[in-house]
Amino acid sequence: MTTSKTPESSAAAPLLDLQALVVAVRRRRRLWSCMALLGLLIGAAAAVLLPPSPSAVTKVLVAHQEDQPNDTGTLIRTDVQLLGTTQIADRALKSLKSSEKPEDFMRDYRGTGLTNNVLQIDVTGDTDAQAVARAKALADAFVADHVKRIRDTADAEAKALLDQRDRMQKELAEVNKEIGGRSPDSDPKASASIESLFARRADLTSRIADFGQRAEEARIGTPQLIVGTQIVDAPRAVHHSLPKAVVTNAVIGFVLGLFLGLALAAVGTVVADRPVLRRDIAANLGASVIAELPRRSGRLWQRRRIRAARERLTVSLARTVRGSAEPLSLLELGCARNTSVIALNLARALAAEGPAVVVDGLPGPHLAKHRPKPGDPTVVSGESAAALSPQERRIGVGSVAPGTAWTDLQYLGTQTVLVVRAGHGSAAWLHTVARQLADQRIPVIGVVLIDPDPRDRTDGTLWDGLHTALRGRSERPARQNGTGRRRTEQQPMWAGRVPDSDQEAR
Numbered sequence: 001m002t003t004s005k006t007p008e009s010s011a012a013a014p015l016l017d018l019q020a021l022v023v024a025v026r027r028r029r030r031l032w033s034c035m036a037l038l039g040l041l042i043g044a045a046a047a048v049l050l051p052p053s054p055s056a057v058t059k060v061l062v063a064h065q066e067d068q069p070n071d072t073g074t075l076i077r078t079d080v081q082l083l084g085t086t087q088i089a090d091r092a093l094k095s096l097k098s099s100e101k102p103e104d105f106m107r108d109y110r111g112t113g114l115t116n117n118v119l120q121i122d123v124t125g126d127t128d129a130q131a132v133a134r135a136k137a138l139a140d141a142f143v144a145d146h147v148k149r150i151r152d153t154a155d156a157e158a159k160a161l162l163d164q165r166d167r168m169q170k171e172l173a174e175v176n177k178e179i180g181g182r183s184p185d186s187d188p189k190a191s192a193s194i195e196s197l198f199a200r201r202a203d204l205t206s207r208i209a210d211f212g213q214r215a216e217e218a219r220i221g222t223p224q225l226i227v228g229t230q231i232v233d234a235p236r237a238v239h240h241s242l243p244k245a246v247v248t249n250a251v252i253g254f255v256l257g258l259f260l261g262l263a264l265a266a267v268g269t270v271v272a273d274r275p276v277l278r279r280d281i282a283a284n285l286g287a288s289v290i291a292e293l294p295r296r297s298g299r300l301w302q303r304r305r306i307r308a309a310r311e312r313l314t315v316s317l318a319r320t321v322r323g324s325a326e327p328l329s330l331l332e333l334g335c336a337r338n339t340s341v342i343a344l345n346l347a348r349a350l351a352a353e354g355p356a357v358v359v360d361g362l363p364g365p366h367l368a369k370h371r372p373k374p375g376d377p378t379v380v381s382g383e384s385a386a387a388l389s390p391q392e393r394r395i396g397v398g399s400v401a402p403g404t405a406w407t408d409l410q411y412l413g414t415q416t417v418l419v420v421r422a423g424h425g426s427a428a429w430l431h432t433v434a435r436q437l438a439d440q441r442i443p444v445i446g447v448v449l450i451d452p453d454p455r456d457r458t459d460g461t462l463w464d465g466l467h468t469a470l471r472g473r474s475e476r477p478a479r480q481n482g483t484g485r486r487r488t489e490q491q492p493m494w495a496g497r498v499p500d501s502d503q504e505a506r
Helices: 007-012 018-027 029-049 074-083 086-096 102-106 128-180 188-228 242-272 278-285 300-322 336-351 382-387 406-411 427-439
Strands: 055-061 109-113 118-124 230-238 289-293 328-333 356-360 378-381 393-399 415-421 444-450 474-480 486-491
Touching: 018 029, 018 242, 029 242, 055 128, 074 109, 074 118, 074 128, 086 102, 086 128, 109 128, 118 128, 118 230, 128 188, 128 230, 278 289, 278 415, 278 427, 278 444, 289 300, 300 328, 300 336, 328 336, 336 356, 336 393, 336 415, 393 406, 406 427, 415 427
Parallel strands: 289 444, 328 393, 328 415, 356 378, 356 393, 415 444
Antiparallel strands: 055 118, 055 230, 109 118, 474 486
8 A cells, every 4th residue: 555645735735844843842852951951050150150350330421512402322422432442541541550551451441321421431450449440540531531622622613713803803904994095085986985895894893793702602611511521420349249140140041051952952853854743653654553652651640541551552452463363563663662561461461362472573682681470471582483383372572773674574473563652763764664564565554652742633543544554454365374274364454655755646
């Protein structure tokens, strides 16, 4: 049988299955939980082992001549950049009588514009006293530089206005001289010229007075700006709280570690392509999921439910073995221990009707080191299976993990139940298992899913392959068994051959 996969279904398949991604990431919670815990511990350790350097802070009120109510902070940002210049750093170092280079000192402080007119200066040092001294020296140097620039600007503006006034005064003197050299004349043209000179003298006199007043105002406005620029918050040492730093760094480390862990889990899930949902595992193996069992015993209040699920699986498998004369095998993928337990429980259930033997084909010591209890079935190795009596019911236990000898699986049983751990095998390997079993003509009558996701609500039944599960097997022609007699029995369909690509499916 080959599983049907229509072009419509392949075209409708999403590029990234978010449900499978979320489930896979949730199943890898150990990874991102450890990353989050590691980030928390690293953050807390960094706060203890790497305490912050002693620091001091001060605030300066800065007055600007160009202050406007709608200023967007351009002026204070300019002040911040001016604070980080070698000129101010050098002036502060000179006041401290320090031989440190200004370039090195600039790395130990920073300025922050709190408002349009308030500048905060943060400084670090070897001790609290040194940090406070540095902060005061920087604030004084900045205020002195700002005042000097205000005075220079005012002086330059006043000088320009006074120069312009002096030029006009010279021109006024020439006009007055020209007026004084004219004699009264009745000539109309001469009278008009004298009137124009008088008008020119009046205009120059007015402009000279205006320039003098503007120069005076420029000088009067400077003291207001100088007084307005001052230190409003005296330099003080900043005391760091160790518990607060530990909590803050731990929270930051926890968030970063959690984010990194989730990212690694998501990327690993997409790259590995390991199906975890029932529908994906059933589709890749070409067989329906007939039962689900947890990987471990579970918590105390869950053990009764888990025990009931194991008993139902044992009864179902025993019914299948009784209804068929062909030996049954249990082939595991990532859950050898659980498969051994299922095989022993099945053999115990069949031992009440006759001798039952478990054929150990597992690569590990899960069955080889089994300590039999009174009434337990016999466990033999694969080499001793040929010497068993045909009347004994054989239950083969093997593996389909990478490295399996595929041709030896038919000696464990001519029909099989796959016991697969969710998220263990990749989609490509599940395809390989389905193909190899089909080549060996070993029908897969069902899949037992180990460690399923408890929130998985997908359906693990292949509705387009009714003959792949225990619920619907058709009749197949009789063939001889080991005793030479012909018999007829139900024919389970062969393991589904999964197409390699959408083009092959079409």
